[in-house]
Every structure is written in structure tokens, then in C-alpha cells.
Amino acid sequence: MFPFRVPYPFVRPDQHSCSVVIKSTDGTFLRDFEDKDDLHIGVTSSKGVLYEYDQRGLTIGPANPSWDQSLVVFKETSQHRFLSWDDALKTVAEHSTWTPSRYCEINFNCYDFVVAFLQNLGGHCDDAISTKAKFIEQCVSPAIAKAFKYIKLYRHVWEDGFYLCGLDS
Incomplete structure (x- = not known):
């Protein structure tokens, strides 16, 4: 038998522009994650800048080290759509909705931000982003x-x- 390499699925958000990325809320995927654990999701701009919404409100900037084991959930691959990606992200981010006081871990959280962004972007998986x-x-x-x-x-x-x-099953 020959050894083989299994592709490493985790990324740093700043290396994946125009992407929706997700990470384990507490700890890392490899060390700590269990299948029922909470996840945190964000969006990167065409420059790899991370937009995330949590109890602090909307934050925009470089990802902190806790994002180093992220998964790409969606990636825009068409460069001619990068400008519309950034425009949609800016439009959603400027909305007054994303305040710390509105954040609710169950009912109004990071997923609401990402779905609002994808709905604003349009043209991608319309059924998948309806709710x-x-x-x-x-x-x-x-x-x-x-x-x-x-x-x-x-x-x-x-x-x-x-x-x-x-x-092993």
C-alpha cells in the first residue's frame, strides 16, 4: 500500500476572498468540535476582510486567530461578480440592524447577517437562502x-x- 494524503479542509478567511466561512464557536474544529456544537459564520470581501456579526455587533477587519480553522461554505469564483459582492456586503453592513443590542444567540445572530447578505447579493441558490x-x-x-x-x-x-x-463506523 502506498501512503496517501487527505486534503486539509480548513482555511484562513483572509486567503479566501468573496467567501462565506464558518468556524467552531468555541475552540477549534480539530481539537474541540462535536457535531452538535455551535458554529459562527462570516463573509469575506474581495480583499479577504472578514465581516462577522455577534454579541459585539457587526465587526469588520482581519480575522483573529480563532478563524484559522474555518470552512468555506460558499465561494464566489467569477471575478466579474467581485464588485457586486463587495457592493452587497457594504449595503448590508451599513444597515442599522447589526447592533449589539439586537443580537440574540437564538433568534437574531450571525446566520441572519449572512443570509441577509446573500439575499441582497441575489443570483445564488435563491431557494437555499430563502430562510x-x-x-x-x-x-x-x-x-x-x-x-x-x-x-x-x-x-x-x-x-x-x-x-x-x-x-470504524
């Missing part, structure tokens, strides 16, 4: 499921020094 629940089901959950396979493999190798395919 926060559909967005999570159709866009976020598949990315997390794929990453969780990598996480399980990583943890087996970390703990045991090896992993035998087919013996």
Missing part, C-alpha cells in the same frame, strides 16, 4: 458533514497513530 433554516440545511450542513469525516480521521490518527478504513 435561515434552509441555508443551514442546504449549505452549512453538507460542509460540516464533509469536515467531520476529516476530523474523525484526524482524531483516530492522533490518538492511535493510525486509522484502518472500514473498521
